[in-house]
Amino acid sequence: MFIALVLTGCVFIPSSSEDPFDANELKRLVAGRASPKEVRKALGDPVGVFEDKSFYFHEYRKAGHLIGYYGFGVTDAVHYESHMVAVHFNDDREAEAFELKTWDASSKPNFCFKYEICFEGTSWLSPLTPPGDDAEAKRFPVDSGTCTLYYYRESPWIANHNPFQIRIYLNRHLAGVTHGKGGYLMWRLQPYRYNLRANSHAPAYMNMRYSFECNAGEIHFIRHIVPLTSRGHLELSEVDVAAGKKAIAERKRLLDVYVPPKLRPRRYYHFR
Structure with missing residues (x-):
């Protein structure tokens, strides 16, 4: 089973219907006040970390096929979606909140997480500081x-x-x-x-x-x-x-x- 998204003559077919980050698993980690070690075990190594260890950022790119019909035939191109989850830890080093964002991997991210951490047209490698x-x-x-x-x-x-x-x-x-x-x-x-x-x-x-x-x-x-x-x-x-x-x-x-x-x-x- 898959979800097809029709965009002006194009269909995006995910390679897998499985979400890269399971919302129920994220809720369980927060409800159980998971440690950074437990978060790493569940989500893998983060792509970014604050020095004070208050945030972990995890990213996953989900591949799919973008199939288009242009009147002269069908084209098939690999397309990627980026998924990023931010896990916030309290002063006791316990997971207390998470946020999940999704965007087209062919474009730059343009969104903000809580606590004023933004990726406004920048790479995920270079988030903006809080104002x-x-x-x-x-x-x-x-x-x-x-x-x-x-x-x-x-x-x-x-x-x-x-x-x-x-x-x-x-x-x-x-x-x-x-x-x-x-x-x-x-x-x-x-x-x-x-x-x-x-x-x-x-x-x-x-x-x-x-x-x-x-x-x-x-x-x-x-x-x-x-x-x-x-x-x-x-x-x-x-x-x-x-x-x-x-x-x-x-x-x-x-x-x-x-x-x-x-x-x-x-x-x-x-x-x-």
């Missing part, structure tokens, strides 16, 4: 003991039309991911000399490095111009404070995945 964290970053905090660093893609239009996911590294440590509309990343760092690397697995011309000294009490803005083609202009460079603040004000902050020594941000996101 309060974004607002705090846009106050451009600096202090006498740390260095503040911002990274952003230029421009939002170019970033939106460029299909490549870009991973940002600080001294060989994965620091964050940008995708789609880009957004921006912000870190509070120990004073040190840093090598920032912007990397996309393909094409190789998008691999760029920038080295800089990050002193206590300073704020740095690094702009990454991402071309649409291999002949486009590519740049990874620092801009002045006025230009940097203007660019950040126009973007939304993404959750970072970097934990500086002794300077753990309140929320930090990592993925496997």
Whole structure:
């Protein structure tokens, strides 16, 4: 037995009628206040986790066949649906709530979970921070003991039309991911000399490095111009404070995945 969805001459036939995440199983985990270990056993390893372990994100892609009739014959293409469940844990490390979202895997997710965690046109690898964290970053905090660093893609239009996911590294440590509309990343760092690397697995011309000294009490803005083609202009460079603040004000902050020594941000996101 299967469900067929007719879309202007097309039929989507799932490979299996089984749902990737069983709602009854999710309800049982929450009702039983399951531990993170029990959730992993039931749902598998999460694709994303908050550093404070308050959230697990699990994703599953469900394959099906998109069959269309165009007057000259029948076509059959593999189609994917993405399913994501967010499991929230309380302070005692017990599952207390879950949410389930589904979207067409050929498009970018565009929804919010509870607790102000959003995927608005971004990859699931780069969720937006809660609005309060974004607002705090846009106050451009600096202090006498740390260095503040911002990274952003230029421009939002170019970033939106460029299909490549870009991973940002600080001294060989994965620091964050940008995708789609880009957004921006912000870190509070120990004073040190840093090598920032912007990397996309393909094409190789998008691999760029920038080295800089990050002193206590300073704020740095690094702009990454991402071309649409291999002949486009590519740049990874620092801009002045006025230009940097203007660019950040126009973007939304993404959750970072970097934990500086002794300077753990309140929320930090990592993925496997």
